Amino acid sequence: MILEVDIRHEQGGFVLQARFQSGGGLTALFGPSGSGKTTIVNAIGGLVRPEHGRVVVQDRVLVDTKKNVFVPKHRRRIGYVFQEGRLFPHLDVRQNLLFGRWFTPRRERTANFDHVVDLLGIGHLLERRPSTLSGGEKQRVAIGRALLADPQLLLMDEPLASLDEARKAEIYPYIERLRDEGAVPIVLVSHSVAEIARLATSVVVLSEGRVTASGRASEILRHTDLFAQVGPAEAGALVEAQILRHEDGFGLTILQAKAGLLTVPRIERPIGAPLRVRLRARDIILSLHRPEGLSALNILPGRIASIDDTGGPSVDVMLECGGDAIVARVTRRSVRELGLAPGLAVHAIIKSIAFDPEALGSVAPHDV
């Protein structure tokens, strides 16, 4: 395990009791405001001393209250990226980047300056002062500074929250590259299901100081009820696909997934590029027969695997479509009227414009 957290901590009237493990890649901490995400990040980073429990990063025990172990924060080798970058205004980008290394013992310095600069696409910014950078550029420099300290884990507490959608879209590919390189595991705090769908390898869902679910992103995001407080409408399946061809005249791209072909608004990536696609549960309609004369371009045949009924007016219908697990959110009434039940053959229908470009991320092999 790359990360093990099992802590109990009280602050004010709030009790955090969190236990989860993560195998690397990017672990997203998700939950409503006040659910304890920052407290967990601070316990991992050494800014909060938990009353009880253990924190282990890459087999190094950082906290074990039973054995009275508490590694101070400057000795933890944990990188931190905050919402607002926190670069030094009087230093240029190169000096800001190099500053990260001063705290790492010389013999433990393995991060290569040129590689990090290249990974984050900041080579052209090295002589600039932070005040002249865009919000997205500042965050890339802040990530670079953290990486150059050779961290064993990178903590990112809502690093993109202050950026607009365009700036976020600009920075996602760099976080994906970092995740897919696999050299440094990442813990990311996020409020955005779209962001998590795009970036996370695994997800920990928190509510009132407790972990309500944790596991692979593709597994967790299928359960829309877990996201009830912050937007169940955004949850859904994650499937892996490849770019098959572009239809230039129509501004469309055709993707091949196990479930079948998906037609989406044009994506500027080469043929064969692997992608992670989010299929929002609310965007999927079910039909008992293959529809004819329909304008929606995506019709995926499948079978109902199970029905997740948590008691509300809508239910999640889990589908198995040619090896891809897909979920449709439908009304309880539809379940009855269509006679939906496990084992039944159905067709899942998705409008092409339902695909949110923000949620079409690149993917490492076997990541979904």
Ligand SMILES: Nc1ncnc2c1ncn2[C@@H]1O[C@H](COP(=O)(O)OP(=O)(O)OP(=O)(O)O)[C@@H](O)[C@H]1O
């Ligand atoms: N130093 C403190 N003393 C007392 N209570 C605190 C302290 N820090 C945080 N809390 C409380 O602990 C709870 C969890 O806070 P935390 O910041 O971990 O939540 P969060 O999920 O990160 O929220 P947000 O998304 O709003 O940042 C909140 O009720 C908060 O008021």
